Amino acid sequence: DEQVTSPLARIALKLKRYGFNYLSVMVQSITGLRSWQVVHLNGAFGLFLVAQAAWLFARRMRAWWPMALLIALASATNHFTYRVFLDAVLAFQFGFAYFLAIMAILVGAVPAREVKKYGLILGILAASLGVFYADLIPVTGLAAAAVMLGMLMLHSLTRRHATVVWIAAAVFLVAMLPLVLALPGYVRHVAGYQLPGAHYRFGD
Numbered sequence: 001d002e003q004v005t006s007p008l009a010r011i012a013l014k015l016k017r018y019g020f021n022y023l024s025v026m027v028q029s030i031t032g033l034r035s036w037q038v039v040h041l042n043g044a045f046g047l048f049l050v051a052q053a054a055w056l057f058a059r060r061m062r063a064w065w066p067m068a069l070l071i072a073l074a075s076a077t078n079h080f081t082y083r084v085f086l087d088a089v090l091a092f093q094f095g096f097a098y099f100l101a102i103m104a105i106l107v108g109a110v111p112a113r114e115v116k117k118y119g120l121i122l123g124i125l126a127a128s129l130g131v132f133y134a135d136l137i138p139v140t141g142l143a144a145a146a147v148m149l150g151m152l153m154l155h156s157l158t159r160r161h162a163t164v165v166w167i168a169a170a171v172f173l174v175a176m177l178p179l180v181l182a183l184p185g186y187v188r189h190v191a192g193y194q195l196p197g198a199h200y201r202f203g204d
Helices: 007-014 020-032 035-061 063-076 079-084 085-109 110-130 135-154 161-173 177-189
Strands: none
Touching: 020 035, 020 063, 020 085, 020 110, 035 063, 035 085, 085 110, 085 135, 110 135, 110 161, 135 161, 161 177
């Protein structure tokens, strides 16, 4: 940890992925498997979530290319390559699945009678992303803003979409309240962190 000289990079290193850790412990306690065996089981479950989220995204967009892209990527990645990078992508798989599901909710139509339901689901997905892979929260926020802006320019953004986003934001803030309250002080701490003898600016 002390070998990372960039404060910006240290933010990603310090983010805790409690959801994945708790999931691993739960699976290990239920199945009795060893930790190296649980890694493979969680990896397979993560891939399953990515496939389901990609299918939801493709179905909401009524497009074929998300699933085709996922199949091409899975076909190009053999078992040896996946095993080499398995430890690095375990938590990312869950985060990417939540990211795709969030985008799927945003890009599709919102039925009039299910606004609260969609908002609650979107908020739970956002909170799950924060618990499992908080590194993707800024990217997800920017992508969501870009989608909303694009829909506004295409005159397809409705009041229902805005209501869903507001409900989701409230659910996310309540669920992630400890992280939200601690974030400003933590960012100041990381931004002001310097290693002995190191000279650099924040973001270098």
